[in-house]
Amino acid sequence: MKLHIPRTTFGLAVMVSVVLTALAVLSGLVGRYFAHEELEQQLDHRITTESSLLIEEYDRGGLAALAAMVDSHHDRHENSGLGYLLVDHQGRRLAGSLQAEAPSKAGWREHLYVGNKTTGDRRAHQALTVILPAGERLVVAADRMPVEEIDAVIGWITAGMTSVMLMMGIGSAWILGLITRQRIDNISKVANAIAAGDLSRRIDRNNRAGEFDRLAETLNRMLDRNAELLTNLKQISTDIAHDLLTPLGRLQQQLELALTDCRNTQDYRHTIERAIATAVEIQQLFSSLLKISEIESLTLRKTFTPVSLTEVAKRVTDAFRPDIEENGRKLIVRLDHDLHILGERHLLSQLLVNLIENAMRHTPVGTTISVILSRAADHTILTVEDDGPGIPVADRARVIERFVRLEASRSTKGHGLGLSLVKAIATAHEAELIMEDNAPGLCIRLSFTALPIRDRKEATKV
Amino acid sequence: MRVLVADDHEETLNFIRRGLTQAGHIVSTVDNGREALFRATEESYDAIVLDRMLPGLDGLSILKMLRAGGIRTPVLLLTAMTRIADRVEGLENGADDYLVKPFAFSELHARLNVIIRRPAVLEPETSLRVLDIELDLGKRIARRGGRRIDLQPRELLMLEVLLRNPHRVMTKTMLLERVWDFDFDPQTNIVETHISRLRAKLNADFDQDAIITVRGAGYMIRSE
Numbered sequence: 001m002k003l004h005i006p007r008t009t010f011g012l013a014v015m016v017s018v019v020l021t022a023l024a025v026l027s028g029l030v031g032r033y034f035a036h037e038e039l040e041q042q043l044d045h046r047i048t049t050e051s052s053l054l055i056e057e058y059d060r061g062g063l064a065a066l067a068a069m070v071d072s073h074h075d076r077h078e079n080s081g082l083g084y085l086l087v088d089h090q091g092r093r094l095a096g097s098l099q100a101e102a103p104s105k106a107g108w109r110e111h112l113y114v115g116n117k118t119t120g121d122r123r124a125h126q127a128l129t130v131i132l133p134a135g136e137r138l139v140v141a142a143d144r145m146p147v148e149e150i151d152a153v154i155g156w157i158t159a160g161m162t163s164v165m166l167m168m169g170i171g172s173a174w175i176l177g178l179i180t181r182q183r184i185d186n187i188s189k190v191a192n193a194i195a196a197g198d199l200s201r202r203i204d205r206n207n208r209a210g211e212f213d214r215l216a217e218t219l220n221r222m223l224d225r226n227a228e229l230l231t232n233l234k235q236i237s238t239d240i241a242h243d244l245l246t247p248l249g250r251l252q253q254q255l256e257l258a259l260t261d262c263r264n265t266q267d268y269r270h271t272i273e274r275a276i277a278t279a280v281e282i283q284q285l286f287s288s289l290l291k292i293s294e295i296e297s298l299t300l301r302k303t304f305t306p307v308s309l310t311e312v313a314k315r316v317t318d319a320f321r322p323d324i325e326e327n328g329r330k331l332i333v334r335l336d337h338d339l340h341i342l343g344e345r346h347l348l349s350q351l352l353v354n355l356i357e358n359a360m361r362h363t364p365v366g367t368t369i370s371v372i373l374s375r376a377a378d379h380t381i382l383t384v385e386d387d388g389p390g391i392p393v394a395d396r397a398r399v400i401e402r403f404v405r406l407e408a409s410r411s412t413k414g415h416g417l418g419l420s421l422v423k424a425i426a427t428a429h430e431a432e433l434i435m436e437d438n439a440p441g442l443c444i445r446l447s448f449t450a451l452p453i454r455d456r457k458e459a460t461k462v
Numbered sequence: 463m464r465v466l467v468a469d470d471h472e473e474t475l476n477f478i479r480r481g482l483t484q485a486g487h488i489v490s491t492v493d494n495g496r497e498a499l500f501r502a503t504e505e506s507y508d509a510i511v512l513d514r515m516l517p518g519l520d521g522l523s524i525l526k527m528l529r530a531g532g533i534r535t536p537v538l539l540l541t542a543m544t545r546i547a548d549r550v551e552g553l554e555n556g557a558d559d560y561l562v563k564p565f566a567f568s569e570l571h572a573r574l575n576v577i578i579r580r581p582a583v584l585e586p587e588t589s590l591r592v593l594d595i596e597l598d599l600g601k602r603i604a605r606r607g608g609r610r611i612d613l614q615p616r617e618l619l620m621l622e623v624l625l626r627n628p629h630r631v632m633t634k635t636m637l638l639e640r641v642w643d644f645d646f647d648p649q650t651n652i653v654e655t656h657i658s659r660l661r662a663k664l665n666a667d668f669d670q671d672a673i674i675t676v677r678g679a680g681y682m683i684r685s686e
Contacts, residue, residue, distance in 0.1 A: 273678065276566075283564055284647070291646075303547060318616050319642050322655045346645040353648045360650065 010177025017169020021162050028158025035154060039147040043126045044108075050082060050140045051128050058132060066138070067095035081143035083114060083125065089135025102139045106131045112141055124148075183212045187219065199227055239403035243285060251278045288417045292402070295424040300344060306451055307345045309380055310335050313373050316352045324356070328365035335373040339380045340451040343429045351425040354418040355384040355444055363388030367441075380450045385443035396435045463508035463578060464488045468498035468524075469540065470517050474563075478511060481567040482574075495519025502528055502535065509578050511570070512557075513540045514548060522555055529556035536577040538570070549645070568679035572631040579630070590625040592683050595664065595672060597625055606664055606672070616641055617660045624673065624683040633680035657681055
């Protein structure tokens, strides 16, 4: 049989109080049993002592002495609940005044009913019968009244205690269930409201540090974070739509122009080439977005291997030097030897390319761009700085968001994804990205965890 | 040459077929994985263009089975642009090259030409020579008409790539990969800049342009 365990707080609390009550009943019964046995033994002891005294008397002085002693004991102990009876072999009373039939067999009798001379009712006695050599029977009996009284008292106490316990248990279970249900209903109500579309709802909490308040706080924090992500997502969707509309509109214009203005094959060719370039631009926008999401999903970390950041920086700066110089800017490169990190070399190349292109695009002619790779304790620091106009402190956090471009005109090339990609790649490599004022200019610093020397050997082998 | 093209997207299939047919190739097309594997093992092709996502049997499994069966036909793998890891996996499993969708036909054609004539085993060469241009691979020295030309390391590498592929167009993307190990396209025209520097150094005091620009496609070394 499958045990049915209650699933509500009320049910659980009731179950616990029923179990506790049952235990209390059990302990009452056990207590009553031992008290009962103890009292019975005391009675037995008294009876045995009396009997042996009387038998000793019989041995010493015979039946007459015994009868005399029975009568004298009877007078002495009448009020302490002891009773005596001496009968001959035919059952005729020789001495003692116990108002009962003498048992025919020797030994103990737990319930011998004895009449009371004054009140007339019959009460149970504990009795010991001894048969003398000539057939006379000596009965010593003690009133069971004290045993029964104690039994009753313990019984009543147990019953009273357990019923109070059970009532209190069920009562507090009910209150506990009520409070729990109320708090949980509160949370459910908010959850339902959110499911129905009211995203601004939050769970009320009293300022007490109870577990429900802590739960409410955690849930509220989660809801805040979700709302933030959702707003972010909405913003990004709007931005994608906006950034897609511009090149799509241009594409349409180019094609319409081809229809109306093109006079010969060469015109058509030229216009189609421009339209293809616009389409490629749209593809690049989506490709960058997908790349950022892929990097942000962090599954790429599995493919990380030791990479020489020195080699990457050298290759990238070599590639860009001619363009930087042709655009009237200066490039300074200072790379420490053999700096390795765990990463993906294409992504690291792209990270540096984006930083350099960013510096080229947003600085005036005559700017000096520096790429510095150095070691600091167990970190490898990659710094790209320029002495251009820099980024105001207020905008620094914002520029790494997707589609954020600081010029309102959006006249320069690009989609505002360059630094988002840098940030995503840095995060994938567990690198910290810091933007500082280069006074003048911008300094972007990336702090990677350097690879310990023993792993570096692997890198040189690959 | 005979080319097998496997892609489940009808428009892509027609796009590739039309382009390759116009370029004078014989093209067979299949739109599912099982047929692609069957045709690739039963018939002899000079190259296979294989989409990574195919109904029936995916491109990567086909590639593994072909290579396991000892079929060495050059394979150009097409992958969707979303997955960086896919490309690595493709090359590790025996693809000769990959192309990320969406792509320009000129890129596909140029890459096919390169993989078809890529020798199975690269013989150790000490120098490369096309017309009057010579590159000493050991000493890393370039000469034109016997006269030494001073080149930067990346310019030397770019010249080496062009000299190793005479008669073949090297696209911008191919040069970015082979010279700088970039798997992405920077917004700066670094290829154009380096080609123009290399060209200027090679052409100094010579009438004939050493590097041919193929409009809309890429660059190749003048070989005739």
